[in-house]
Amino acid sequence: MGLFDLFKKKPTEQIAKEEIIPQPIDNNVYLIEVLKSKLLDMGYRVERHPQYLTLIVNSELEISAVIIDVPDIHPYLMQLRVLTVHPLFFPHGIDENLAGAGETMESKIDTGLDNYLNSTFMPIMEGFSDTHDPEADLLIKTHESEVLWHPKLGDLMLQGQWEHQPEWNHLFEILRNKITGLLTGNKFNWLKIYISKRADGTIIGECLFNNQPWDSGLDDIVKYAESWNIEGNFKGLKQFIMFRRCDLYDK
Numbered sequence: 406m407g408l409f410d411l412f413k414k415k416p417t418e419q420i421a422k423e424e425i426i427p428q429p430i431d432n433n434v435y436l437i438e439v440l441k442s443k444l445l446d447m448g449y450r451v452e453r454h455p456q457y458l459t460l461i462v463n464s465e466l467e468i469s470a471v472i473i474d475v476p477d478i479h480p481y482l483m484q485l486r487v488l489t490v491h492p493l494f495f496p497h498g499i500d501e502n503l504a505g506a507g508e509t510m511e512s513k514i515d516t517g518l519d520n521y522l523n524s525t526f527m528p529i530m531e532g533f534s535d536t537h538d539p540e541a542d543l544l545i546k547t548h549e550s551e552v553l554w555h556p557k558l559g560d561l562m563l564q565g566q567w568e569h570q571p572e573w574n575h576l577f578e579i580l581r582n583k584i585t586g587l588l589t590g591n592k593f594n595w596l597k598i599y600i601s602k603r604a605d606g607t608i609i610g611e612c613l614f615n616n617q618p619w620d621s622g623l624d625d626i627v628k629y630a631e632s633w634n635i636e637g638n639f640k641g642l643k644q645f646i647m648f649r650r651c652d653l654y655d656k
């Protein structure tokens with residue numbers, strides 16, 4: 406939880422002194438308060454962590470978020486880093502970097518948090534339910550046993566101009582056969598995919614399995630992007646997928 410060290414509350418004595426002189430609102434404090442408001446509107450129970458600028462959702466999930474200072478970034482863009490921690494299932498956190506866009510800091514924070522909630526947070530929360538799509542399920546058989554996994558696909562996020570949008574599960578289907586060899590004995594595993602292509606043919610991509618680079622998976626996604634026709638300056642795809650081991654296969 407190293408990211409939490411960025412969000413420690415200030416000592417009481419320092420707060421008392423600063424209250425004498427009006428202080429500007431810290432953007433990271435504003436960020437966490439906006440996230441809290443959005444989560445409350447979605448119907449979740451949310452409270453502030455007593456020590457850090459972190460939210461506790463439904464009494465167990467911890468979410469920390471910070472604005473990353475990126476030199477020479479476009480003035481209408483902002484980068485966020487969000488760490489989502491469950492003390493039992495993913496104690497080291499699901500680490501995510503996201504972009505926010507807008508003319509003001511408020512609008513950049515708003516779009517950046519919506520990016521997190523729509524692309525990453527929802528499949529994480531759906532992972533806590535044993536509901537599933539039988540067509541997406543993965544049954545992994547070995548000589549000793551078999552295990553059923555329930556993939557929870559987040560929204561397929563599109564960037565740039567798309568004349569024909571891919572199906573919501575297209576990236577998953579590209580990697581379906583390979584992913585079975587990676588799923589560990591943990592209750593949860595996760596996969597983050599990003600791929601983009603510019604008009605000049607430059608391809609930028611990232612494929613992370615449990616926060617670690619997965620080169621073989623990225624190779625397959627890059628091959629897919631090589632076939633794209635670019636209508637504008639660029640286009641890209643992003644998706645987060647959570648994998649939950651079926652409760653029937655828990656030991």
